[in-house]
Amino acid sequence: MRGSKWGWLFTLPALGVLAFLTIFPIIYNFYLSLHETKISYMRIEYLWKGLENFNKIFSDALFWRALLNTLYFMGVATAAEVLLGLGFALLFKAKIAGKEKIVPALLLPMMLPTIVVTAFWKTLLHPDFGAINSILEMIGLPKVNWLGDPAVAMNSIILIDVWQWTPFVFIFLYASLQTIPRELEEAAMVDGASQAQIIRSIIIPLLRPYILIVVLLRLIDTFRLFDKVYALTGGGPGTATESLTLIVYRYAFGYHMFGYAAALSLLMLGIISVIIAIYIAYTRGGGVL
Amino acid sequence: MKLKPEKIVIYFLVILTIIWTFFPIYWVVVTSFKPESEVITKPPTWIPRHPTLENYYRLFLEENFYVYMVNTAIVSLGSTLLALLLGSPASYAVARHRIGKYAGRLFLGWNLVVRMFPPIVLAIPIFTVFRQLGLINSRLGLIIAYQVYALPYTIWLLHGFFSEIPIEIEEAAMVDGAPPLILFTRIALPLVLPGIVTTAILATIQTWNDFLYALIFIYSQEKMTITVQIAGYIQEFKIEWGLLASSGIVSSLPVLALSAAVQKYLTRGLAAGRGIKG
Numbered sequence: 109m110r111g112s113k114w115g116w117l118f119t120l121p122a123l124g125v126l127a128f129l130t131i132f133p134i135i136y137n138f139y140l141s142l143h144e145t146k147i148s149y150m151r152i153e154y155l156w157k158g159l160e161n162f163n164k165i166f167s168d169a170l171f172w173r174a175l176l177n178t179l180y181f182m183g184v185a186t187a188a189e190v191l192l193g194l195g196f197a198l199l200f201k202a203k204i205a206g207k208e209k210i211v212p213a214l215l216l217p218m219m220l221p222t223i224v225v226t227a228f229w230k231t232l233l234h235p236d237f238g239a240i241n242s243i244l245e246m247i248g249l250p251k252v253n254w255l256g257d258p259a260v261a262m263n264s265i266i267l268i269d270v271w272q273w274t275p276f277v278f279i280f281l282y283a284s285l286q287t288i289p290r291e292l293e294e295a296a297m298v299d300g301a302s303q304a305q306i307i308r309s310i311i312i313p314l315l316r317p318y319i320l321i322v323v324l325l326r327l328i329d330t331f332r333l334f335d336k337v338y339a340l341t342g343g344g345p346g347t348a349t350e351s352l353t354l355i356v357y358r359y360a361f362g363y364h365m366f367g368y369a370a371a372l373s374l375l376m377l378g379i380i381s382v383i384i385a386i387y388i389a390y391t392r393g394g395g396v397l
Numbered sequence: 398m399k400l401k402p403e404k405i406v407i408y409f410l411v412i413l414t415i416i417w418t419f420f421p422i423y424w425v426v427v428t429s430f431k432p433e434s435e436v437i438t439k440p441p442t443w444i445p446r447h448p449t450l451e452n453y454y455r456l457f458l459e460e461n462f463y464v465y466m467v468n469t470a471i472v473s474l475g476s477t478l479l480a481l482l483l484g485s486p487a488s489y490a491v492a493r494h495r496i497g498k499y500a501g502r503l504f505l506g507w508n509l510v511v512r513m514f515p516p517i518v519l520a521i522p523i524f525t526v527f528r529q530l531g532l533i534n535s536r537l538g539l540i541i542a543y544q545v546y547a548l549p550y551t552i553w554l555l556h557g558f559f560s561e562i563p564i565e566i567e568e569a570a571m572v573d574g575a576p577p578l579i580l581f582t583r584i585a586l587p588l589v590l591p592g593i594v595t596t597a598i599l600a601t602i603q604t605w606n607d608f609l610y611a612l613i614f615i616y617s618q619e620k621m622t623i624t625v626q627i628a629g630y631i632q633e634f635k636i637e638w639g640l641l642a643s644s645g646i647v648s649s650l651p652v653l654a655l656s657a658a659v660q661k662y663l664t665r666g667l668a669a670g671r672g673i674k675g
Contacts, residue, residue, distance in 0.1 A: 114577040115495025119504070122487035122548060129545045130511045133522035140522060152525060196414060202407050210411070212660055214418050219656045221606035223624040223631075224645040228425045230631050231641055239424045242441045271421065332515045335608045335624075339631040353517045353609075360521050361613060373518040384513045393506045 134377070140370035147364050154367075161371035171372065174343075174350040177262060181333050181351065185269045186326040190319065192270065193277025198307060200278075201285055211282065218275045222335040229268045230340060255341055258348035265336050265349055273329070277322050284318035285311070317390075324387045331380050352376055429453070429642035436638040452639030453647070462626070462644060469622040469648075472536055472611075473604035476543035477551075477597050483544070484551035485593065489581055491552075492559035493567075505556060508549035516609050519545050524613060532614075539614045543607070547600050554599065558592030559585065595662045598655045605652055623648040 141161050143154040165171055200211060217225065232239045233254040241251045254264040288311060296306050334353040337343055343350040343358075356376065360369035428436060429452050431445045456462045491501045523542055524533070532538030566588070567580050575583075586593070608624040615621055627648065630640050 112495050115490040115493070115497075118486035118490035118577070118581070119496050122483040122552060123504070125483055125541075125544055125548060126507070126511070129523065129542070129548075130507075130514075130519060133519045133526075136522035136526070137518070140525065145525070147528075152528070199407065199410050199414065204407065204411055210415065214414065216422065216653070217418060219602070219652055220645075220649050221608070221624055221627075221652065223606075223608050223627050224649050227627050227631050227641045227645040228421050230636070231428055231638060232421055232424060234636065237437050237439070237441065237638075239420075239441065242439070246440060271417075275418070328513050332517075334517070335628075338608075338612075339628040342632075353515060356517050356521070357609075357613075360517075360524070366521060366525055369521055373515075373521055376515055377518050380513065380515060384510060387513070388506070388510065393502070393509060 137370045137374055137377075140367050141374055143367045145364065145366040147366075152366075157367060161368045164368060165371060165375065170347065170350060170355055171352075173347045174352050174355045177348070177350055178331065178333060178352045181262060181266060181269075182327050182330040184263075185266045185273075185330050186323055188266065188270045189274045189277045189326055190323055192274045193322070194281055194315075194319065196274065196278040197281035197285055198311070200282060211279075215275045215279055217272045220272070222272065223339060225268060225272045226336050226339050229264075229271075233264060256345055258345045261341055261345060261348045265333075265340070268336055269330065269333075273326065277326065280322050280325075281315065281318060284315060288314050321387070321391060324383060324390070327383050328380065328387070331376075331383070425642045425645060428638055429646055431639070433639060452643040456640060456643045456647065460640065460644075462623075462647065464619065465621055465623045465626045466648065466651075468536070468620055469605055469624075470651075472539050472543065472622065473601045475536070475540040476547045476604045477600045479540060480544060480547040480551040480600055481593065481597060484548055485555055485586070486581060488552045488555035489559050489585055492556050493564070495577075505553070508552050511549050512546060512553075516546070520610065520613050527614070534614070534616050534620065536615075536620060539610065542610050542614055543604050545610075547604060550603065551596055551600055554596040555589070555592065558589045558596070561592075562588045595659050598659045599662070602652050602655055 139154075142157060142159070144157050144161075146153040146155065196214070200207060204210070220228075233241075235241060235251060235253050235256065238254070240254070244251055252260060255261050292310055292314075293306055296310055301309075332353055333351040334357065337349045337351050337354055338357070341349040343354050352372070353376075356369050356372045359365045359372065427443065427445055430448045430450070431442070432447055432449050432451060435442060435445065435447055487504075490496055491504055494501060496504065520542075523545070527533050527538050527542070530538075532541065562585065567584055570580055570584055606624070607622075608628065611622040611625050612628070615625070623644070627641075627644050630637055630644060
């Protein structure tokens with residue numbers, strides 16, 4: 109079907125704003141990345157630098173550190189959230205009294221602003237007066253320096269993310285479970301299959317496409333890691349919790365190195381585009397393509 | 398009634414799940430009602446021994462927290478309003494295939510992809526341009542910047558709602574010679590009103606929760622949003638237990654009220670927020 113004049117008229121305002129806020133900035137990022145910026149009041153000077161900004165990335169130890177940290181965070185947090193969320197979904201498949209009240213309540217953590225979640229965990233993880241260490245002490249375990257020990261800090265950030273986003277994986281897979289026809293399970297039960305066998309040979313294989321989608325969604329989201337590390341650790345101790353968004357933020361808005369930050373952000377865009385492409389191909393553009 | 402061992406295991410796990418989810422929230426709520434002296438006692442009190450509202454008084458009377466709540470409400474409602482204004486005619490036209498099949502798919506596809514970009518990537522060029530336009534440290538500037546995510550989200554959700562209403566009603570009106578603008582405002586919009594309300598609420602929650610753009614685009618104290626203010630409390634060297642707890646709770650209440658209102662659409666909205674049609 110061909111378009112019509114009024115169709116375009118209706119779409120044009122949104123199209124214009126989107127072009128200005130999404131397409132133009134990506135092009136402008138390329139321009140920025142080839143320059144060094146000198147900022148003075150209300151004006152910016154651009155000095156041509158060629159590919160220098162991109163060359164600098166390879167010898168930037170902070171970048172490599174932040175890249176490894178981010179990949180570690182993405183991998184471990186996503187794995188933990190998906191395993192735990194799948195566990196919750198399978199658990200709540202059972203007949204449980206008050207289920208229709210409990211399930212929505214369990215979504216609470218993901219509704220909270222990330223910064224509020226971070227504030228909550230700041231009080232929980234405090235080495236002396238935090239709830240977690242108090243409990244550890246009470247049952248006779250050694251206290252942990254959750255945010256001050258470079259070997260632990262990133263795992264603490266992961267713990268917070270797992271608390272916040274496991275509910276998302278849970279509700280996503282819980283909803284997906286409803287698409288599995290009950291007859292399949294009933295037939296298996298008639299044949300004498302155990303609950304464990306049913307889960308392993310029927311439910312998990314049928315759930316696999318949904319698991320893949322939720323893994324991709326969590327990878328795309330964890331790649332952005334910023335709020336928690338910015339407020340809680342500032343990337344420290346040392347460089348233990350530096351993330352890509354955090355260093356790009358600091359290069360741009362802390363040191364006003366917009367050219368270099370633009371080069372780094374294009375690299376980020378390149379990395380995440382791989383996952384986005386897999387996602388789009390796999391879901392056929394969320395069902396529209 | 399006798400419980401089977403299998404049932405006991407299931408209920409034990411359900412209780413563990415509930416503790417894992419609610420213990421942190423319980424702890425913070427309790428902390429918010431404790432005087433400073435009680436927060437730093439050992440072992441901690443699990444129920445406040447001297448319950449007090451002093452943390453909330455301090456939050457509102459000394460910290461002027463309501464200012465940040467008003468600021469956040471202005472930018473998130475403003476952003477939602479703008480997104481609806483721009484997004485609803487566009488998603489209607491696309492849902493009715495009025496810009497052609499391929500252009501429509503490309504348009505929707507782009508809206509999906511943009512939402513998956515890391516926010517910092519677009520923030521840098523937008524910031525440098527806004528700086529020249531004088532849109533930094535302005536609520537209007539922040540509202541416009543929020544369209545990066547609010548607009549695609551709104552378009553994506555509304556497209557789903559518009560696609561669900563049967564075209565026959567409009568076709569009948571079209572036969573009577575009603576122009577497109579009338580079809581849209583008099584017939585389609587009223588039919589998707591519940592969808593628009595749902596979309597508005599979901600979009601407002603997302604903006605309310607934002608931190609990065611508020612941090613980048615606003616720098617003066619009197620225009621600051623709650624998340625930036627709370628980040629300040631988190632970063633303070635001497636921990637303000639009472640403020641951390643009470644500010645977190647106070648700023649979550651509006652979001653929780655809003656999400657309770659759209660509970661049955663929550664999965665759909667959140668999935669769309671991360672790129673899926675529910």
